[in-house]
Amino acid sequence: MTTLLRATTELVAQAWLRGVLGDIVATTLPRDNASWMASGFVTVATVGGSANPYVPLRSPVVSVDCWAVHPGSNRPPWNKATSLAERVQAACWDHAATPRLLTLPANYxxxxxxxxxxxxxxxxxxxxxxxxARINLGLSVNWVEVAS
Structure with missing residues (x-):
């Protein structure tokens, strides 16, 4: 018997953001900040929203945290974290890139x-x-699971 895996908001948000920012997106920060010091990092968490009661349309709100670090300095690199957030905002206005089909992890x-x-x-x-440096913004991602 095979377990049916279903798409989740955090998987969808991560995949959408990876399409915008590359492979610097997850639900938690990596422990080793040297691995993301040059690029910054983005974490996501579902904080609200709703599912349509009549059709399988999800409309969650996701908290997006854009992180930057400069080890050995007491001054947070705000500009680097802000730049990540602005790239997310610009992607929201890129209407030619939506709707977008996303590939989720294996078996999803x-x-x-x-x-x-x-x-x-x-x-x-x-x-x-x-x-x-941590910049936070809210993101609403309206999505549907695609039957295989």
Whole structure:
């Protein structure tokens, strides 16, 4: 018996953001900040939204955190983190790139993002004890699972 895997909001958000930013997106920061010091990193978490009660359309809100670090410095690299957030915002306005079919990890069905837009302006999250720069924005990703 094979277990049926279903697409999830966090998988879809990660795949959509990887299409925008490359392979610097996950649900948690890597432990070794040297591995993402040059590029920055983006984490996602579902924070709200809804599923349509009549059709299989999902409309979640995802918290997107854009991170940057400069080891050995007390000054967070805000511009690098802000640049990542602005790339996400620009992708939301790229209407020619949506809808977009996404390939999820092995054994998961594909998903189609119908639209993506920011739900609140990118903002600084200050006072990180590790002197990381963290910019947060909200993203609504309207998507459907694609039957195989």
């Amino acid at each position: 069905p594909q998903a189609r993002v119908l639209s993506a837009y920011s739900t609140y302006e990118a903002r600084r999250v200050p006072d990180d004890a590790a002197s990381y």
